Amino acid sequence: MVQPTATRASTDPRPPFVRNAWYIAALRSECGERMLARSVLGVSVTLLRTRSGRMVALRDRCTHRGYPLSEGTLGPDDVITCGYHGFRFDAEGACLSVPGQSGVPGGSDLRSFPTAENGPFVWIWMGDPALADPAEIPAETGFGDPSFRFVSGHVVIDAGHTLIADNVLDLSHESFIHATKIGSREVAETGITSESDEKRWLVRASRVMRDVECPPTYRERTGLRSPIDREQHISFFVPSLYVLDVMVVAAESQHDPATGPRRPYLGKVVYGLTPQSEKRTHYFFAIGRDYAQDDPQMDAAVHEGQLCLIDEDAYAVAVLQRLADEEGPMPEVSTRLDTAALIARRMLARRLRAETR
Amino acid sequence: MVQPTATRASTDPRPPFVRNAWYIAALRSECGERMLARSVLGVSVTLLRTRSGRMVALRDRCTHRGYPLSEGTLGPDDVITCGYHGFRFDAEGACLSVPGQSGVPGGSDLRSFPTAENGPFVWIWMGDPALADPAEIPAETGFGDPSFRFVSGHVVIDAGHTLIADNVLDLSHESFIHATKIGSREVAETGITSESDEKRWLVRASRVMRDVECPPTYRERTGLRSPIDREQHISFFVPSLYVLDVMVVAAESQHDPATGPRRPYLGKVVYGLTPQSEKRTHYFFAIGRDYAQDDPQMDAAVHEGQLCLIDEDAYAVAVLQRLADEEGPMPEVSTRLDTAALIARRMLARRLRAETR
Amino acid sequence: MVQPTATRASTDPRPPFVRNAWYIAALRSECGERMLARSVLGVSVTLLRTRSGRMVALRDRCTHRGYPLSEGTLGPDDVITCGYHGFRFDAEGACLSVPGQSGVPGGSDLRSFPTAENGPFVWIWMGDPALADPAEIPAETGFGDPSFRFVSGHVVIDAGHTLIADNVLDLSHESFIHATKIGSREVAETGITSESDEKRWLVRASRVMRDVECPPTYRERTGLRSPIDREQHISFFVPSLYVLDVMVVAAESQHDPATGPRRPYLGKVVYGLTPQSEKRTHYFFAIGRDYAQDDPQMDAAVHEGQLCLIDEDAYAVAVLQRLADEEGPMPEVSTRLDTAALIARRMLARRLRAETR
Ligand code: FES
Ligand code: FES
Ligand code: FES
Structure with missing residues (x-):
C-alpha cells in the first residue's frame, strides 16, 4: 500500500x-x-x-x-x-x-x-x-550470454533521468523522432502489453508487430526486406536499467516452409540512465546482436548509428527539460501506450518513498 | 483609489x-x-x-x-x-x-x-x-492612415519590459544615448506636458520645441536645416503599445510667409513591447513617414537607422537589468520629465492588481 | 566570548x-x-x-x-x-x-x-x-620601506574570498599546487607557530625551515643553491589584507664564518582580497624584494611569475567554489597547519557579527 x-x-x-x-x-x-x-x-x-x-x-x-x-x-x-x-x-x-x-x-x-x-x-x-549485492544486477542485459556481441558507449544528456525514462519506455516516438532510421508508422500504431514485478522493481512492455515495414536501419544490418515480423520487449528496472529485446524476422505470412526455418535476428539494447544531477543524466549504452559477430565494420556502424539515435532523443528531452525549467510543470494527457511509463513513474515514487521514510 | x-x-x-x-x-x-x-x-x-x-x-x-x-x-x-x-x-x-x-x-x-x-x-x-476585441487595438498607430508608409522589424532585448517603457517614455535620453543621431541638447532641456486616460489605460506626453537644432538623422531624411520647430507626442497604452507622433518643420521664426506654407514632415514611431519573460522583451517596431513614400532607399535607411537606435537603447537597458539582478532594487529620484513614466508605472500596477484580484 | x-x-x-x-x-x-x-x-x-x-x-x-x-x-x-x-x-x-x-x-x-x-x-x-582612518592601513606591507621594490597587479578569481584566505593562510599547498615553482617537500612537512591580535584583527603564522631545498624560483632570482634556510612569516589582517615576509639565505650549517656574514634575501608578498561578490574576488598583489632593485628584467620576471602562481591557485579555488555550489557544504577535517586559517575564520565571523549586531 x-x-x-x-x-x-x-x-x-x-x-x-x-x-x-x-x-x-x-x-x-x-x-x-x-x-x-x-x-x-x-x-x-x-x-x-x-x-x-x-x-x-x-x-x-x-x-x-x-x-x-x-x-x-x-x-x-x-x-x-x-x-x-x-x-x-x-x-x-x-x-x-x-x-x-x-x-x-x-x-x-x-x-x-x-x-x-x-x-x-x-x-x-x-x-x-x-x-549492495552485485548478484542483483539483472541478468536480462544478456552480458552473460555468449551469443551476443556488444558495442558500448557513453554520452551525457541535458535532461533529468525521468524525462529519458519516459522517452525509452514509449517507443511510439520511434515513428517520429527516428522516422528515418528505426521507426515506421506501425510502431506508433501497435498497442503494447505491459506488466510489472514489484519485487524486482521491474516493468515489462511488449509490442508484437506482424507483416510490417522493415525500417532502413534493419534493412542495412540484416538484409531483410519488407514485410517483416517485428517484436520489442522492454524490461525496465526502476530507477535506471533499461533492456530492450528486439527481434526481426522475415514475415511468416510470406514464408515458404519448404525453404526451411526463418532466421530471426536478435538484438539487445541496454541503457543505463545514471543521474548526474536533477537536470543532467549519464546515458550509457550497450547494443548487442546475435549476427555479424566478427564484423568490425558492423561494430562501427552500430556504434555510430546508436550515437545518431541518442542525438535525436537528446534533442527532444533537452527541449522538454528547458521548457519545464522556463514554464514550470504542466498537466499531461496519457494514452494506452503510456501504461508502462506510468507504472515506472509510480514505482519510482514508491521506491523513493521507501528510502526516505 | x-x-x-x-x-x-x-x-x-x-x-x-x-x-x-x-x-x-x-x-x-x-x-x-x-x-x-x-x-x-x-x-x-x-x-x-x-x-x-x-x-x-x-x-x-x-x-x-x-x-x-x-x-x-x-x-x-x-x-x-x-x-x-x-x-x-x-x-x-x-x-x-x-x-x-x-x-x-x-x-x-x-x-x-x-x-x-x-x-x-x-x-x-x-x-x-x-x-478579446480586436476593435480595441488603438487606431493611434496610424496603420489605417494611407498617408503613412511603414517600415517594421523585431528584436529581442535582454531587459524587462518596464525598463524599456521607462526608456521610451523619457525621451530626454535622446540627448545622450542618441546624441549623434536624433538627439540634441534641447530635447532634455524642454519640459513636457502629460495627461492620462484611465479608461483606455493611456498616458500622453508632449514636448514642443521651437527654433531648435535639426539633428543629423532628420537633416538626412528631410533636407531641413537648423533651426527647426519640432514636436513629440507620445501615446503609451499600458502595458505594451507605444506611439510617438513626431513633426519637424522649418522654424516659423525664420519663415517668409510670402514663399507659401511650410512643409511639415510627419512621422509615426510605433513600438510593441511584448514580455518574453520577466527579464527579456520582444521589441517590435513600425516606423511611419508621410514623405518619400516611394523611395525604397529611404525604407532601408529608416530600417537600418531604427536598428541602430534600438541597439543604443538595448545596451542601456540591459546594463540596468544586469545591475538590478546583481545589486537588487535601489531608490530612485524623479524629475518633471519622468511624469509620464511614473503615471505609466502606476497604471501598470493598477491594471495588474485589477487582473489578479 | x-x-x-x-x-x-x-x-x-x-x-x-x-x-x-x-x-x-x-x-x-x-x-x-x-x-x-x-x-x-x-x-x-x-x-x-x-x-x-x-x-x-x-x-x-x-x-x-x-x-x-x-x-x-x-x-x-x-x-x-x-x-x-x-x-x-x-x-x-x-x-x-x-x-x-x-x-x-x-x-x-x-x-x-x-x-x-x-x-x-x-x-x-x-x-x-x-x-575611516587611513592611518589604520597596516604598515606591515612594507610600502613605506625604501629597501623594498614592489611589482603589482590585479586579477579576478572565480571564488569567494574565504576560499582564497584559506589558500594563502595554509602555505603547505605550495608543496603541491606550486611544486615546480616555489614549493618543496619541506613546506608541507614543517610545522607552523601562530598567534593572533584581536585588537588589530590580525593573525600571524610563521614557518622556519633549516637546511632545506632551494626551490626553482628562488634559485633563479637569488642564485642560491640548496641547502638554504628559509622563513615565512604571515600577517593576515582579517578580512582582506595578507602580508607574507619571506627570507631565504644560504644554510647556516654549510656556512664558513671566515667568508663574512651570509646575505639574506628578503621578500614581501602583499595580497588584497577584495570581494566583488560572494563568489568572485578581486586579487590584488604587490611583490616586494630587497635585491636586484634596478633590474627591469627582474620586475618582469616577478610579475609574470606571480601571475603563474595565481593561475595555479585560481584553478584550485574555482574548483572548490564550483563544488560548493553544486554539492553544498561538506564537513572538514583540520590539521595543525590549519590553525592560522581557523583563527582567521573565527575572527571574520566575530567581525561580521560585531557589524551586524
Ligand atoms: S505526442 Fe507525445 S508529446 Fe506530443
Ligand atoms: S540621468 Fe537618468 S539615469 Fe542618470
Ligand atoms: S589535503 Fe587539503 S584539500 Fe586535500
Whole structure:
C-alpha cells in the first residue's frame, strides 16, 4: 500500500534519487591507470583500478578541504595524494598521513562506494553498502550470454533521468523522432502489453508487430526486406536499467516452409540512465546482436548509428527539460501506450518513498 | 483609489504580466507556411496561418508530454502532427487522434489564443478570450492612415519590459544615448506636458520645441536645416503599445510667409513591447513617414537607422537589468520629465492588481 | 566570548561582508583621466582622479534611474554627466543639475566613499565614513620601506574570498599546487607557530625551515643553491589584507664564518582580497624584494611569475567554489597547519557579527 510521503523526504536537501540501487558509473574501458572523475546522483566520485586490478570508487573530495582527489596523484603503490595539501589515502579511502603532524585526525578517511564489473560497465552503489549485492544486477542485459556481441558507449544528456525514462519506455516516438532510421508508422500504431514485478522493481512492455515495414536501419544490418515480423520487449528496472529485446524476422505470412526455418535476428539494447544531477543524466549504452559477430565494420556502424539515435532523443528531452525549467510543470494527457511509463513513474515514487521514510 | 494588493497576486506563480490586453506577437511577414515558435508572457505559443489564410495561435506544448508542436509538422490539410509521438490536432487546437488507441482522451485539446492582424503585425490576447476585441487595438498607430508608409522589424532585448517603457517614455535620453543621431541638447532641456486616460489605460506626453537644432538623422531624411520647430507626442497604452507622433518643420521664426506654407514632415514611431519573460522583451517596431513614400532607399535607411537606435537603447537597458539582478532594487529620484513614466508605472500596477484580484 | 548570531545578520539582504575596513579597490596606475568602474562588496563604484589629483570613489549608479556614471562623461571641470538623461554631479557626488527643471530634487546626491592611496594601491572604505582612518592601513606591507621594490597587479578569481584566505593562510599547498615553482617537500612537512591580535584583527603564522631545498624560483632570482634556510612569516589582517615576509639565505650549517656574514634575501608578498561578490574576488598583489632593485628584467620576471602562481591557485579555488555550489557544504577535517586559517575564520565571523549586531 502506498504510504503518505514521509516528512524527511521533503526536508532532505539531497536531490531525490534512489540510492540503494546499482547504477552504471563508467565504461570499463574508461578505467585504466588514472583516476576518473564522475558525478553520480549529485555526488562527485573518483573511480580507479588498483595495481591488483580491483575497481574502487571513492568520494572525490578530500576530507581536509574538499579538493577533488582526481586532481591529485595515484602512486604505483595505490596511494592517492591530494593535490592541494598532500593528505594521503590508500585505495580503500583510509587516510595514511596528513602534512605537518604525525597522527591522522579522526574523520579523515574517504567514503568508499561498492562497485561491480558486469558486462562492459563498472557499476556503483551510492546507498547503504550493507545492501549492495552485485548478484542483483539483472541478468536480462544478456552480458552473460555468449551469443551476443556488444558495442558500448557513453554520452551525457541535458535532461533529468525521468524525462529519458519516459522517452525509452514509449517507443511510439520511434515513428517520429527516428522516422528515418528505426521507426515506421506501425510502431506508433501497435498497442503494447505491459506488466510489472514489484519485487524486482521491474516493468515489462511488449509490442508484437506482424507483416510490417522493415525500417532502413534493419534493412542495412540484416538484409531483410519488407514485410517483416517485428517484436520489442522492454524490461525496465526502476530507477535506471533499461533492456530492450528486439527481434526481426522475415514475415511468416510470406514464408515458404519448404525453404526451411526463418532466421530471426536478435538484438539487445541496454541503457543505463545514471543521474548526474536533477537536470543532467549519464546515458550509457550497450547494443548487442546475435549476427555479424566478427564484423568490425558492423561494430562501427552500430556504434555510430546508436550515437545518431541518442542525438535525436537528446534533442527532444533537452527541449522538454528547458521548457519545464522556463514554464514550470504542466498537466499531461496519457494514452494506452503510456501504461508502462506510468507504472515506472509510480514505482519510482514508491521506491523513493521507501528510502526516505 | 488604490487598493492593497490582493493575496492572490503574491501566491500566483506566474510572472506578473497583464494578460487581458493585445500584445504584438509577430510580424505578419514572419507568418507563412511554417509554424512560428514564440514565447509571449512566459508562455510558448506557435503561430500559423491556415490554408484559408486565417492566423491561429496555439499553446506550443502538446497536451501529451509537452513537446512543442512547432517541432512537428503542419500538413496541407492544416493538421498538426506532434513530432514526438504523433498526437494530431486541427488548427483550432482540437485533438484529432492519438497513437495506439481509437478514442481521444479528455483534455487533449490545445489551448488556442485569440489573434488579430492589424498593420504590419499579428497581435495576440493571452488572457480571457471572452474579453478579446480586436476593435480595441488603438487606431493611434496610424496603420489605417494611407498617408503613412511603414517600415517594421523585431528584436529581442535582454531587459524587462518596464525598463524599456521607462526608456521610451523619457525621451530626454535622446540627448545622450542618441546624441549623434536624433538627439540634441534641447530635447532634455524642454519640459513636457502629460495627461492620462484611465479608461483606455493611456498616458500622453508632449514636448514642443521651437527654433531648435535639426539633428543629423532628420537633416538626412528631410533636407531641413537648423533651426527647426519640432514636436513629440507620445501615446503609451499600458502595458505594451507605444506611439510617438513626431513633426519637424522649418522654424516659423525664420519663415517668409510670402514663399507659401511650410512643409511639415510627419512621422509615426510605433513600438510593441511584448514580455518574453520577466527579464527579456520582444521589441517590435513600425516606423511611419508621410514623405518619400516611394523611395525604397529611404525604407532601408529608416530600417537600418531604427536598428541602430534600438541597439543604443538595448545596451542601456540591459546594463540596468544586469545591475538590478546583481545589486537588487535601489531608490530612485524623479524629475518633471519622468511624469509620464511614473503615471505609466502606476497604471501598470493598477491594471495588474485589477487582473489578479 | 562569542555571542550568538544577531538576528539582523540573517535578515539583512546584503551579502555578508565586513564593511568597516579598508579594501584595495584598484591599482593607482589604473586610475587616470577616465572613470574606472569596479564592483566592491557587491556594490558598483566608480573611481576617478580629479584635476587636482585627488582620488574619489562614488556609487556608480545615478540617483535618477540607476545608470552607471562610468558610462557617462567626466568633464575637464570634474563634472560628471550621466550618459542616460544627463544628471550632472561634481566630484564629491553633489548633484548640480537635472534635465527639464531648474531645481535639483532632494536625494539626488551620489554616495561617496572614503579612499586612500597607500603603496601601489587605491584603498576604499565601504562602511561608515566616520570610522575611516587611513592611518589604520597596516604598515606591515612594507610600502613605506625604501629597501623594498614592489611589482603589482590585479586579477579576478572565480571564488569567494574565504576560499582564497584559506589558500594563502595554509602555505603547505605550495608543496603541491606550486611544486615546480616555489614549493618543496619541506613546506608541507614543517610545522607552523601562530598567534593572533584581536585588537588589530590580525593573525600571524610563521614557518622556519633549516637546511632545506632551494626551490626553482628562488634559485633563479637569488642564485642560491640548496641547502638554504628559509622563513615565512604571515600577517593576515582579517578580512582582506595578507602580508607574507619571506627570507631565504644560504644554510647556516654549510656556512664558513671566515667568508663574512651570509646575505639574506628578503621578500614581501602583499595580497588584497577584495570581494566583488560572494563568489568572485578581486586579487590584488604587490611583490616586494630587497635585491636586484634596478633590474627591469627582474620586475618582469616577478610579475609574470606571480601571475603563474595565481593561475595555479585560481584553478584550485574555482574548483572548490564550483563544488560548493553544486554539492553544498561538506564537513572538514583540520590539521595543525590549519590553525592560522581557523583563527582567521573565527575572527571574520566575530567581525561580521560585531557589524551586524
Ligand atoms: S584539500 Fe586535500 S589535503 Fe587539503
Ligand atoms: S508529446 Fe506530443 S505526442 Fe507525445
Ligand atoms: S539615469 Fe542618470 S540621468 Fe537618468
